[in-house]
Amino acid sequence: MTGWIIFGSILLVLILALVQSVTITAIYDKNPEVRIKILCFTIVKVPEDEKAKRKKAEKERRKAEKERRKAEKAAKKKGVTESRPAETAESTAETTGTADTVESAPAEPDKNERKKAGHAGKPPKQKTKLPDISLDMIKDYIESASPPVRRLFKKIRIRDVYIDWVVGSSDAAVTALKYGGVCAALYPAFEWIDTYLDAKIKEINIEADFDAEKDDIFAYITLKLRISTALGCVIWLAFRVLKTYLKYNPAAGNKPKARPAGVKAR
Numbered sequence: 187m188t189g190w191i192i193f194g195s196i197l198l199v200l201i202l203a204l205v206q207s208v209t210i211t212a213i214y215d216k217n218p219e220v221r222i223k224i225l226c227f228t229i230v231k232v233p234e235d236e237k238a239k240r241k242k243a244e245k246e247r248r249k250a251e252k253e254r255r256k257a258e259k260a261a262k263k264k265g266v267t268e269s270r271p272a273e274t275a276e277s278t279a280e281t282t283g284t285a286d287t288v289e290s291a292p293a294e295p296d297k298n299e300r301k302k303a304g305h306a307g308k309p310p311k312q313k314t315k316l317p318d319i320s321l322d323m324i325k326d327y328i329e330s331a332s333p334p335v336r337r338l339f340k341k342i343r344i345r346d347v348y349i350d351w352v353v354g355s356s357d358a359a360v361t362a363l364k365y366g367g368v369c370a371a372l373y374p375a376f377e378w379i380d381t382y383l384d385a386k387i388k389e390i391n392i393e394a395d396f397d398a399e400k401d402d403i404f405a406y407i408t409l410k411l412r413i414s415t416a417l418g419c420v421i422w423l424a425f426r427v428l429k430t431y432l433k434y435n436p437a438a439g440n441k442p443k444a445r446p447a448g449v450k451a452r
Contacts, residue, residue, distance in 0.1 A: 191399040203228040204414040207343075224413075323434055328431045334423040341419075343410040344385035347376070350405075351391070354398025364401075 213219045222230040233399040234242070249353055349372070368394055379385045395402075 209410040330426040338419040347387040352402040
């Protein structure tokens with residue numbers, strides 16, 4: 187009974203985790219910021235706050251100090267073990283009186299010679315031949331990846347879109363041209379997003395200030411994606427790409443099985 191309770195608890199936690207959404211919040215201002223959260227937990231924050239930076243620096247300092255102490259202990263231990271054989275050899279030579287008659291050890295062969303001798307008996311390595319890439323192959327891979335990628339983008343929920351862009355420059359003509367270019371780029375793009383994606387746009391405000399020396403931009407956007415949806419799209423994409431790969435590399439899926447020991451070939 188206890189095992190079923192543990193299994194049910196783990197399964198419940200996994201289900202609750204999969205139905206949650208990853209929230210990405212991006213702010214563009216004088217101090218741009220990106221936060222990735224699950225529930226109330228911030229997984230990634232760029233840039234890091236001062237407290238997190240101090241914790242990370244302290245952790246790295248402690249790790250470096252620990253590695254330094256370990257290296258010093260290893261060096262001391264190695265020095266002791268190297269000094270002991272030398273002392274033993276000297277004492278043995280003094281007691282036996284044969285220090286002058288000890289024959290020198292034969293010189294070891296050069297490292298390059300050993301490497302040549304080792305590679306002499308080995309067969310030359312065969313270079314792996316890259317598969318031929320054709321336009322049909324590229325087209326099939328793109329077609330295989332398109333459905334899961336499209337589904338993934340459609341399932342992204344765009345919320346709280348707010349853009350306040352004041353266009354400015356030192357020249358009034360340049361300001362007018364920049365204002366026209368920004369309007370021509372942003373408004374159609376967000377109309378397409380609002381039409382084809384799950385988006386809720388709060389406000390997009392673009393103005394031209396002929397007295398301003400530079401642009402003043404404030405942008406805020408929130409993206410949400412369910413973990414189960416992302417995982418399902420990734421698995422779907424992997425299966426479709428693998429199917430296309432086996433289509434152009436049939437030998438990869440038909441490798442001969444290893445023959446059991448003791449079974450002779452017919």
